[in-house]
Amino acid sequence: MTFRLTPGGEAAVRYPELRKYLEEERTQPSDLKRVRDAVIAIRKRKGMVLDPADPDTRSDGSFFMNPVVSAAEYESFAKVAPHAPHYPATGGSVKLSAAWLIEHAGFGKGFIHGNVGLSSKHTLAIVNRGNGSAAEVLELVRMIQNRVRSEFAVDIHPEPTFV
DSSP states (O other), X not given: OOOOOOTTOOOOOOOHHHHHHHHHTTOOTTOHHHHHHHHHHHHHHTTOSOOTTOGGGSEXXXXXXXXXXXXXXXXXXXXXXXXXXXXXXGGGOEEEOHXXXXXXXXXXXXXXXXXXXXXXXXXXXXXXXXXXXXXXXXXXXXXXXXXXXXXXXXXXXXXXXXX
């Protein structure tokens, strides 16, 4: 893999949430340190930056990948969920928000399953609430996947590699 960097170049700000944050802070994408700080601030408020005082940070970060569906699959999905966030993806496919799917399938922020659950800040993060087991995490993962599939006919997949 080859990277071509430009001295003094601007950051490639592609995520709408980051773009909005930078606009509110009046930060230019050319200020790389401020862009980095903005990414960390956004991730921190979602419980995605390790903080010993915050139990929501006892997670592996975003657990589920955003699913990508074909244009035809999206047309069917949009009939069930016309206001769901979606984004263009390669080859005419459409990327859906896993967080939106999970929350609208009935698993809100702070959902608890035994000793594990979802972060109170972000539905994509599965957290250990204390003494959680791998079996409990897998049960929760399967519950979420099954409900999203039954509600929206969309499959969501974990981002971490299971060992």
